[in-house]
Amino acid sequence: MSAAHPGGRPPLDVLIRRVDPDVPLPAYEHPGDAGADLRTTEACELAPGERAVLPTGVSVALPEGYAAFVHPRSGLAARCGVALVNAPGTVDAGYRGEIKVIVVNLDPRESVRFERFDRIAQLVVQQVERVRFQEVAELPGSARAEGGFGSTGGHAAVDGVSGTSGRAANGGQAGGNRYASVVSDREGQ
Numbered sequence: 001m002s003a004a005h006p007g008g009r010p011p012l013d014v015l016i017r018r019v020d021p022d023v024p025l026p027a028y029e030h031p032g033d034a035g036a037d038l039r040t041t042e043a044c045e046l047a048p049g050e051r052a053v054l055p056t057g058v059s060v061a062l063p064e065g066y067a068a069f070v071h072p073r074s075g076l077a078a079r080c081g082v083a084l085v086n087a088p089g090t091v092d093a094g095y096r097g098e099i100k101v102i103v104v105n106l107d108p109r110e111s112v113r114f115e116r117f118d119r120i121a122q123l124v125v126q127q128v129e130r131v132r133f134q135e136v137a138e139l140p141g142s143a144r145a146e147g148g149f150g151s152t153g154g155h156a157a158v159d160g161v162s163g164t165s166g167r168a169a170n171g172g173q174a175g176g177n178r179y180a181s182v183v184s185d186r187e188g189q
C-alpha cells in the first residue's frame with residue numbers, strides 16, 4: 001500500500017480499526033490494483049445455492065465524499081462459482097460497523113469452504129458525488145432516448161418492458177435461457 005500510485009496521486013489515508021486483532025489489514029496485491037482484498041474471520045462451508053454473511057474483522061472511517069464498494073474476486077467466481085449477493089456492496093462514509101461480505105455459492109453441484117483469513121472479496125474506494133435531484137416536467141433529449149434493455153440488438157428482446165418487472169426479471173421466456181441469449185448476442189454483433 002505504501003508504493004507510489006501509478007497515476008502519481010498520493011494514496012488516500014483511510015482510518016481502519018481491527019475488530020479482530022489478528023486479521024491482516026486489507027492490502028493491494030499489486031501496484032495499480034483497484035481493490036484491496038478482504039478476508040473472512042470465520043471459517044464457513046456453503047452448500048450449492050447457500051449464502052452467508054461473513055465478517056471481515058475490520059471497520060473503516062471513510063472521508064466524506066467517498067464510498068467503498070465490496071466487489072467479488074474473479075478467481076473465486078471462475079473456480080468455485082462464488083458471487084456476492086449484493087455486488088457491489090456499498091460501504092457508506094458514515095458507516096463505522098464491521099464490513100461484512102454476503103457470499104453465495106452459485107455452483108450447482110460443489111460445496112465451497114472458506115477458512116479463517118481466506119480472501120473472499122475486494123474493497124474498492126471511490127469518490128462519489130452527492131447530487132441534488134432537480135425535478136423537471138421533461139428531460140433534455142439524447143441519442144439513446146428511452147432505448148434500453150437490449151434495444152441495441154443482440155440479447156433476446158425484452159418485449160414491451162420499460163422497467164425491471166418484465167418477463168426477463170421473472171425468469172420467463174426472455175430471461176430463462178441464458179445460453180441462447182448469449183449466443184444470439186454474439187451473432188448479433
Ligand SMILES: O=c1ccn([C@H]2C[C@H](O)[C@@H](COP(=O)(O)OP(=O)(O)OP(=O)(O)O)O2)c(=O)[nH]1
Pocket residue numbers: 070086088089090091092093095098099100101102
Ligand atoms: O456488502 C456490504 C454492504 C453494506 N455493508 C454495510 C456498510 C453500509 O454502509 C451498510 C448499509 O448498507 P446498505 O445501505 O447497502 O444497506 P441497506 O439495506 O440499504 O441498509 P440501511 O437501511 O442501513 O442503509 O452496511 C457491508 O458491510 N457490506
